[in-house]
Amino acid sequence: MSSDATRGAPEAGRDLMAGAEPVPGSAKADPILRADGIRRSFGGLTAVDVEHLEVQRGTITALIGPNGAGKSTLFNLLTGFDRADAGEWSFQGRRLNGIPGHKVARRGMVRTFQLTKALTRLTVLENMLLAAPGQTGERFAGAFARWMWAGQEAANRERALDLLARFKLDAKKDDIAGSLSGGQRKLLEMARSLMVDPTMVMLDEPMAGVNPALVQSLLEHITALRDEGTTVLFVEHDMDVIMGISDWIVVLAQGQVIAEGCPADIRSNNQVIDAYLGASHDEPGSGAQARKEGP
Numbered sequence: 001m002s003s004d005a006t007r008g009a010p011e012a013g014r015d016l017m018a019g020a021e022p023v024p025g026s027a028k029a030d031p032i033l034r035a036d037g038i039r040r041s042f043g044g045l046t047a048v049d050v051e052h053l054e055v056q057r058g059t060i061t062a063l064i065g066p067n068g069a070g071k072s073t074l075f076n077l078l079t080g081f082d083r084a085d086a087g088e089w090s091f092q093g094r095r096l097n098g099i100p101g102h103k104v105a106r107r108g109m110v111r112t113f114q115l116t117k118a119l120t121r122l123t124v125l126e127n128m129l130l131a132a133p134g135q136t137g138e139r140f141a142g143a144f145a146r147w148m149w150a151g152q153e154a155a156n157r158e159r160a161l162d163l164l165a166r167f168k169l170d171a172k173k174d175d176i177a178g179s180l181s182g183g184q185r186k187l188l189e190m191a192r193s194l195m196v197d198p199t200m201v202m203l204d205e206p207m208a209g210v211n212p213a214l215v216q217s218l219l220e221h222i223t224a225l226r227d228e229g230t231t232v233l234f235v236e237h238d239m240d241v242i243m244g245i246s247d248w249i250v251v252l253a254q255g256q257v258i259a260e261g262c263p264a265d266i267r268s269n270n271q272v273i274d275a276y277l278g279a280s281h282d283e284p285g286s287g288a289q290a291r292k293e294g295p
């Protein structure tokens with residue numbers, strides 16, 4: 001891809017990485033997320049075995065690796081959607097072990113989800129409202145609570161409409177989500193995650209199945225989030241996207257962090273190239289695209 005948005009992240013994000021060593025488990029100046037000894041096995045297979053990982057606040061960090069490296073499993077563990085066999089991890093200094101996904105989101109760390117079949121039957125606006133923070137009316141009874149609840153519903157609706165306008169989905173607010181294109185669904189997934197005003201967003205393959213015409217728009221949204229101060233951690237297979245917008249890259253292979261660094265470090269790291277070639281995958285920086293889904 002040769003677009004402006006992939007030509008290089010604004011310096012601010014990369015400046016934050018200036019003191020970080022390009023080695024697995026390297027310390028960051030101001031880590032928003034830390035994980036130690038996090039492990040998950042399925043039967044005899046160790047899917048994740050990460051000794052130490054820190055994610056720098058205010059940056060776009062990519063989590064990459066060949067198929068089956070453990071990226072999705074690590075995402076699930078960190079966000080409370082799977083249980084680790086061992087390890088400790090914290091977000092903004094608070095331990096997250098054993099905290100379920102919806103509570104992790106309330107603490108400011110949200111992940112995107114592909115639209116499930118049930119959600120595709122709802123309208124775009126209904127999808128947004130379902131992602132809104134907890135409803136006050138569920139906790140209190142009586143007229144005062146109903147009045148407060150109505151106020152909250154109005155605020156949620158206003159936020160949803162603002163976000164839909166930002167992602168250029170406002171004209172589609174009453175359309176059934178299932179009628180959206182692959183790229184528009186990705187925009188909706190991102191917009192949904194912002195309903196809770198997160199400090200950190202974790203994007204699971206934001207470019208998968210996206211028509212090239214919408215890739216540019218998605219990239220601009222991701223860099224805009226970072227420029228507004230939101231920390232972004234994303235899993236992606238498209239090497240052009242990864243090398244273009246990441247401030248820092250963490251490489252997983254067979255459940256372990258085998259390399260970390262800025263795009264230039266990773267591009268020339270032989271261990272990373274070997275891991276990808278060993279998995280018959282794209283060579284990092286080759287420009288080849290290995291999307292799981294078609295356009």
Ligand SMILES: Nc1ncnc2c1ncn2[C@@H]1O[C@H](COP(=O)(O)OP(=O)(O)OP(=O)(O)O)[C@@H](O)[C@H]1O
Pocket residue numbers: 042045046047065066067068069070071072073074
């Ligand atoms: N629920 C599960 N039960 C059994 N094995 C699992 C389960 N989830 C993941 N695995 C296995 O754990 C390993 C890591 O899988 P994971 O999906 O985390 O990798 P990934 O890096 O996200 O791969 P991809 O890029 O293909 O999505 C794989 O060998 C996978 O088959």
